Amino acid sequence: MTNKGMKTAFLYIDKAKHIGIENVVKPVCGAGDVLLRVNVCAICGTDGRIYQGTKDVTKGFLPQIKGYGEGRFIIGHEIVGIVEKIGSEVESPDYGIGDKVIVVTSVGCQKEECRPCREGNHNMCKNNHPIGYYYPGGFAEYILVQDAAVKQGAIIRIPGDSTVSDEHLAMVEPLSCVINGQDYLDISKGEYVTIVGAGPIGLMHGLLAKSKGAKVILAEYSPVRLSKSKEFGFDYYIASKDTDLVKAVLELTDGEGTDVGIVACSVNKVAQELLRAMAMKGRLSFFAGFPKENSILKLDGNIIHYKEVSIYGAFASNRPQFKEALRLIVSGKVSMDRIVTDVFPLERITEAMEKMLDKEGDALKVVIKP
Numbered sequence: 541m542t543n544k545g546m547k548t549a550f551l552y553i554d555k556a557k558h559i560g561i562e563n564v565v566k567p568v569c570g571a572g573d574v575l576l577r578v579n580v581c582a583i584c585g586t587d588g589r590i591y592q593g594t595k596d597v598t599k600g601f602l603p604q605i606k607g608y609g610e611g612r613f614i615i616g617h618e619i620v621g622i623v624e625k626i627g628s629e630v631e632s633p634d635y636g637i638g639d640k641v642i643v644v645t646s647v648g649c650q651k652e653e654c655r656p657c658r659e660g661n662h663n664m665c666k667n668n669h670p671i672g673y674y675y676p677g678g679f680a681e682y683i684l685v686q687d688a689a690v691k692q693g694a695i696i697r698i699p700g701d702s703t704v705s706d707e708h709l710a711m712v713e714p715l716s717c718v719i720n721g722q723d724y725l726d727i728s729k730g731e732y733v734t735i736v737g738a739g740p741i742g743l744m745h746g747l748l749a750k751s752k753g754a755k756v757i758l759a760e761y762s763p764v765r766l767s768k769s770k771e772f773g774f775d776y777y778i779a780s781k782d783t784d785l786v787k788a789v790l791e792l793t794d795g796e797g798t799d800v801g802i803v804a805c806s807v808n809k810v811a812q813e814l815l816r817a818m819a820m821k822g823r824l825s826f827f828a829g830f831p832k833e834n835s836i837l838k839l840d841g842n843i844i845h846y847k848e849v850s851i852y853g854a855f856a857s858n859r860p861q862f863k864e865a866l867r868l869i870v871s872g873k874v875s876m877d878r879i880v881t882d883v884f885p886l887e888r889i890t891e892a893m894e895k896m897l898d899k900e901g902d903a904l905k906v907v908i909k910p
Contacts, residue, residue: 556593572687729753
């Protein structure tokens with residue numbers, strides 16, 4: 541059978557923001573692989589940093605595994621696709637040809653001696669090889685889910701009776717990361733949850749916390765983003781550009797402090813300030829990573845000690861969290877109606893990247909539709 545090829549968006553490593561469309565040979569589905577036709581792939585903030593050249597992508601995962609050689613690669617990991625071919629050695633898949641699926645990003649080493657992999661936390665594996673990084677990603681007409689990912693159970697079937705759009709289903713991956721962050725926080729009805737950062741991730745944190753009955757306080761520095769976030773109807777808003785964050789949180793919580801704090805922006809000062817606004821036995825999540833060149837925080841240890849504040853990190857997500865995110869979106873318990881703001885064809889991916897990166901614009905989640 542003739543390979544008709546596919547349209548692909550390649551990111552080239554010769555300079556920043558160099559992305560282009562090429563027609564290449566469609567991936568060949570091996571015995572242990574599964575070939576998907578990509579319906580949509582959303583742009584992650586990490587994709588944007590790779591595109592800008594601010595995240596080093598030339599070390600470790602180039603050339604991509606069964607990719608297209610040195611100097612160019614395919615990113616994108618927030619994927620919804622249709623199963624086109626299943627390799628002959630794929631054992632008892634719970635999906636079939638023509639099924640709509642999502643794809644778990646992290647692919648661990650799956651070695652018995654690897655504790656994270658044994659426990660299903662492939663995102664924590666020291667040799668994690670995520671799709672869209674080590675493996676070619678979803679900014680193409682087709683993606684090959686390779687044998688290691690297939691064996692790990694990276695493909696999850698979307699219920700056949702789902703009426704949710706593909707664009708909203710692509711939000712399963714970022715919502716799964718939010719679930720990972722909140723799994724540590726034990727949010728209860730009526731508790732105050734303060735989120736700093738009104739980007740898509742911060743907003744998803746707010747939506748998930750509201751679904752649990754929490755009172756959400758959202759703080760944002762950018763007036764444009766703060767204005768946009770008011771469409772979500774959270775309980776309280778803080779314009780942190782002009783307001784003392786700690787004082788505002790204490791006033792809103794009658795001096796008690798916030799039960800849960802979530803740092804959803806990569807700003808050291810925010811993490812340090814939010815600790816000062818925590819309630820007794822508060823739970824604080826450093827959800828966002830900090831700048832590699834300036835990741836050391838100055839925290840008041842006595843606040844942690846005397847208030848018994850617990851601090852947690854969060855990185856990516858695992859398969860059960862993908863399944864929970866899918867359940868919440870398909871059921872409508874967490875709606876993506878206001879999160880997805882823009883859809884672009886693959887040919888306009890440069891324009892889509894720039895729109896996503898414009899922090900003073902009105903875009904939240906931007907989706908590519910090959």
